Amino acid sequence: MKSAKLDFDDKTIFDDKGSHKDFHNNDRLNEKDADINLLIGRRANGKSYSTLTFDCIKRFIDSKYIDQFAYVRRFDSEMALIKTDIFNGPVVNGWLEWYTKGDWNDIYYYRGKWYLRKLDEEGNVEEKCPNPMAYAFCINTAGKAKGPDYYHIETIVFDEFIPTNDVYCPHEIRMWNNLISTIDRNRNKVKIYMIANTISKNCPHFEYYGIDPDKLDKGVIYVSGVGTKGKLAIEYCADEGSVETTESAYFNLEDEVGAMILTGDWENRKFPSLPDNYDLDELTTFKFYLVLRNKIVEGCFLATPEVSTIYFHMYNDLVEPNELVYLDDWYPDAIDVSNVFVGLDRGRKIDRVILNKIAENRCYFEDDDTGEKVSHFVKHI
Secondary structure, three states, rough: OOOOOOOOOOOEEEEOOOOOOOOOOOOHOOOOOOOOEEEOOOOOOOHHHHHHHHHHHHHHHHOOOOOOEEEEEEHHHHHHHOOOOHHHHHHHHHHHHHHHHOOOEEEEOOEEEEEHHHHEOOEEEEEEEOOOOEEEEEHHHHHHHOOOOOEEEEEEEOOOOOOOOOOOOOOHHHHHHHHHHHOOOOHHHOOOEEEEOOOOOOOOOHOOOOOOHHHHHOOOOOEEEEEEOOOEEEOOOOOOOOOOOOOOOOOOOOOOOOOHHHHHHOOOOOOOOOOOOOOOHHHHEEEEEEEEEEEEEEEEEEEEOOEEEEEEOOOOOOOOOOOOOEEEEOOOOOOOOOOEEEEEOOOOOOHHHHHHHHHHHHHHOHHHHHHHHHHHHHHHH
C-alpha cells in the first residue's frame, strides 16, 4: 500500500513524534511506568493508533529493528479479518514514511508476522526489512504459541479486550495469563497495553485486576498493584484537543451506542424508569437481592394498579438475615443470610416469576446502568 504522506513537520497539528494533537496519546499513562496499562474510552479517539504507532512501531524503528511487539485479539476469526489492514493508519497518513525518512512506507502481513517494506510509486516492492516487527496472537489459539522463544518481544497489545458482543473465550483469564507467560518467559520485561471502547462494565478482566468501573472518572489515571511485584495503570481517556465529539451525521447522545461513540460514556441500553406517581414503600410487597461480584441490586415486587412488576435499584446496606439472595458465583463476607442461591433457577417457582417478568420487559430500573447489571446477571446464570 502506497502512503499519502502528510506534512508531519507542521507543529501546529503534530508534535515531535508525529502524534496528532487533537487525538489521544499515551504520554501521561507512560509516565506511570506500569507493567500493565489499560486504556478505555470512546471509539476512534486514537487509543489503538497511538499505542501501536508510538509505543510499538516507533520503538521497533528506534531500536534498530530489534524490539518487537505482540498484537493480540480474542479470536482467530477476528484476526483473519483485520490482519492485513490493522496498521493502515501510520502507512496511509504518511507517518511511517516521514518518521523513517523514506526508508519504509508500507507494512505487510506474512505467516503470522508483520514486516516493514518500501514500495515504489507503482506499488512494486523495492526493499523488505528482514526482521519481523510484530507477531499475531489470539487468545483462543494461545496454546499453539507455546514452544518458540519470543525473546525480542518487548510489548504486548491486547486490542478490543471488551468485546462488542459480550462473548469471551472459555477460561479467558487463564488463557490470557498463559499467553503472557509464553511470551515473557518469566523475564518480567514485557510492557502490556489492553485497549477497549467503553462498551460494557461487565468484563472479567476488570474483576481479575480488581478494577471497579463504576468508580472510574474520565480523564483520570488510576494506579494499583498487580501480580506479586508489578504495577497496573488504567486510564479512562478524556477527549483530546479541539475535536467536537457531540456532533454527528449518524448518531445522537440518546442512541444505544451514541454516547459511547460521541463522548466515551459507557454503552448502555435504555431501560424503563419507575413512574413518578409510584410510591415505592406503599407498593412493595416482597424483596430479594442479586449479588453481582461486589455490587448488590435490590429487587422489589410492586403491586401496581395495572399489573405486578419488579423495580430494581442499587443497594448499599447490609442484607438482613433470612432475605432471599441470588449470587452470580461470588459470596461476599458482608452478606450473612440463610436463603442464598447461586443463579436463578426456573425449577423454583419464585425464580420463574422473576425471570418471566424480566423476559417480558415488565420491570423498572433505577437507571440504565442498573438495567445492564441485571441483564448481565440473567444472561450468565
